[in-house]
Amino acid sequence: MFSKISRKLRGALALLALMAAPLAFADEPPPSPEELVKIQAANGKCLTCHSEAGLKKPPKEGLDLKKLRSHLVHLDTYTASDHGQMACTKCHGDGYDEHPHEADAKDSLSECQDCHARKAMRIERQFDKSVHAENLSETFTCVTCHDAHSMTLAAKLRDPHKIVAQDNKICLDCHDSDLAFAKMAPDKKKRPPIDDIHDWLPNTRLHWKAVRCIECHTPTEDKLSLSHEIQNKDKAEKKCATCHSANSSLNARLYRHLATEEQNKYGFLNSVILSNSYVVGATRSPTLDMILIGLFVATLAGVIGHGLVRVIMTRLRRSKNHD
Amino acid sequence: MTNRVYILHLWIRLWHWGNALAIIALSITGISLHFSDPNLPLVEFSLAARIHNVAGVILAGLWVVFVTGNIVTGNWWQYIPKPPGIIKRCLTQMKYYGSGIFKGEPEPYPPTPEVNFNVLQALTYWSIMYMVLPVVILTGLVFLYPQFAPDKLFGLDGLLPIAMLHYIGAAVILLFMVSHIYLGTVGPKVSSLFKMMLTGWYEH
Numbered sequence: 127m128f129s130k131i132s133r134k135l136r137g138a139l140a141l142l143a144l145m146a147a148p149l150a151f152a153d154e155p156p157p158s159p160e161e162l163v164k165i166q167a168a169n170g171k172c173l174t175c176h177s178e179a180g181l182k183k184p185p186k187e188g189l190d191l192k193k194l195r196s197h198l199v200h201l202d203t204y205t206a207s208d209h210g211q212m213a214c215t216k217c218h219g220d221g222y223d224e225h226p227h228e229a230d231a232k233d234s235l236s237e238c239q240d241c242h243a244r245k246a247m248r249i250e251r252q253f254d255k256s257v258h259a260e261n262l263s264e265t266f267t268c269v270t271c272h273d274a275h276s277m278t279l280a281a282k283l284r285d286p287h288k289i290v291a292q293d294n295k296i297c298l299d300c301h302d303s304d305l306a307f308a309k310m311a312p313d314k315k316k317r318p319p320i321d322d323i324h325d326w327l328p329n330t331r332l333h334w335k336a337v338r339c340i341e342c343h344t345p346t347e348d349k350l351s352l353s354h355e356i357q358n359k360d361k362a363e364k365k366c367a368t369c370h371s372a373n374s375s376l377n378a379r380l381y382r383h384l385a386t387e388e389q390n391k392y393g394f395l396n397s398v399i400l401s402n403s404y405v406v407g408a409t410r411s412p413t414l415d416m417i418l419i420g421l422f423v424a425t426l427a428g429v430i431g432h433g434l435v436r437v438i439m440t441r442l443r444r445s446k447n448h449d
Numbered sequence: 450m451t452n453r454v455y456i457l458h459l460w461i462r463l464w465h466w467g468n469a470l471a472i473i474a475l476s477i478t479g480i481s482l483h484f485s486d487p488n489l490p491l492v493e494f495s496l497a498a499r500i501h502n503v504a505g506v507i508l509a510g511l512w513v514v515f516v517t518g519n520i521v522t523g524n525w526w527q528y529i530p531k532p533p534g535i536i537k538r539c540l541t542q543m544k545y546y547g548s549g550i551f552k553g554e555p556e557p558y559p560p561t562p563e564v565n566f567n568v569l570q571a572l573t574y575w576s577i578m579y580m581v582l583p584v585v586i587l588t589g590l591v592f593l594y595p596q597f598a599p600d601k602l603f604g605l606d607g608l609l610p611i612a613m614l615h616y617i618g619a620a621v622i623l624l625f626m627v628s629h630i631y632l633g634t635v636g637p638k639v640s641s642l643f644k645m646m647l648t649g650w651y652e653h
Contacts, residue, residue, distance in 0.1 A: 326495070328498060328502075329595060329596075332595055332596060365487060365494070366485075366494035366495050366498070367485050367486065367487035367490065367494045368487060370482075370485050370494055371485045371486055371487055372485075372486070400605055400606060400609065401604060401605055401606070402606060403606050403608075404605075404606040404608035404609050404611075404612050406482055406483065406485070406612070407482060407483060407484070407485030407494070408485075409609075410483065414613075414616070414617075415484075418616075418617070418620040421620070421624060422620070422623065422624060422627070425624045425627050425628060426627055428628075429627060429628060429631035432546075432631070433631065433634070435551055436550060436551060439551040439552070439553070440553065443552075443553055
């Protein structure tokens with residue numbers, strides 16, 4: 127309860143800050159090449175310790191290597207991520223300038239909503255209805271799922287395989303690991319085996335390589351981005367035809383960033399999906415369908431016509447014989 | 450007094466009707482899956498998928514029964530048109546379907562224990578059983594285990610050519626089935642050939 131109020135308060139404050147004199151915007155222009163060189167040099171200093179190399183060869187004696195191990199940043203992943211052109215100190219502000227960092231440095235760590243105020247408010251309303259808020263409202267924050275050092279927006283990744291890999295890893299890191307699940311879950315809550323509870327879904331793991339968990343576990347009402355209202359099995363999508371049909375919901379979900387530009391290429395329905403996955407019922411060629419339906423109708427008409435002529439001729443012969 | 454002659458052994462009749470049921474189930478569920486529409490489902494998608502999978506495996510098993518049975522009993526020989534005069538017999542048969550049948554002429558090559566099928570039948574059955582059906586069964590098995598499909602082909606999902614072959618092959622079988630059922634009515638009586646398919650005896 128308290129955390130909900132405090133979160134709302136934080137959101138309101140963030141909005142105020144946004145309206146007054148914002149220090150940082152999520153949509154501020156990218157740094158100039160000169161600024162970028164400076165940022166990279168500054169980040170390089172942090173990475174002398176906070177990287178695999180730093181862990182292997184600590185530049186300083188007396189470092190708590192166990193603690194360091196859980197605070198490593200992979201430079202290439204970070205650079206490719208949405209925050210990759212930002213200085214570490216943009217979020218890790220006061221107290222992180224020197225080593226050893228100040229004991230209360232963590233308190234001054236920037237929150238996501240400091241920059242992403244509008245988005246955070248929209249997402250918060252969705253999150254409050256989610257299964258995560260229901261069970262874990264005290265501990266669940268943005269960074270539980272979204273690692274600011276590696277996340278890339280789906281619109282930027284574009285390749286559905288990359289989007290699926292990134293997003294499903296987030297879910298499966300907890301829901302496919304007893305250890306990680308136990309860290310977050312309320313006491314006595316046992317992790318349901320992920321394959322068992324999805325055994326109704328044919329080729330389960332192949333589905334998870336092709337589509338995201340959130341394709342089924344979120345509602346579609348939010349038009350701006352995918353909803354953060356993660357739903358449990360009672361509300362989640364279970365109708366195959368939602369994706370497996372001409373009007374596939376995948377167009378509004380996984381393929382939303384590609385759907386407009388590649389639609390109907392190669393003469394197939396949902397051709398944008400086709401370049402990644404053949405989805406029964408969704409990716410079909412209307413021309414081939416018409417040809418085959420035409421042949422079927424022609425064959426049916428042919429045999430019915432042949433039969434009718436046979437019946438008429440037999441009757442004619444019979445009546446002739448009677449005469 | 451009608452003459453009757455025993456043409457079809459029990460195993461091939463059992464195979465035929467099993468095959469027929471499997472293909473009917475596969476056609477209905479296959480059409481339902483391909484033209485899937487959440488608002489107008491012929492058979493609900495997941496149910497259709499389950500039926501299609503089971504019937505597909507049964508069809509593959511029955512194909513093995515058919516091939517093995519043909520080898521063991523020597524019945525495979527029935528599906529090979531024998532020279533001389535194959536083309537002439539083909540034309541005679543076509544002429545019969547195109548005109549003779551309307552004039553009440555008798556079937557030019559009625560079934561006998563030695564030669565069960567006319568040339569057109571033998572050629573069609575051979576092509577369907579040894580060319581089209583294996584393609585549909587093999588592509589269907591890849592669909593059942595899509596991890597064996599190629600990942601990518603010409604920049605598109607590797608399942609696409611598999612799916613196209615499966616779809617076109619299945620459509621050919623469906624067209625065959627429609628004509629096959631109709632041609633079942635062209636015996637001495639409308640019911641004669643259906644009766645033969647059930648009892649094994651050809652009455653004429």
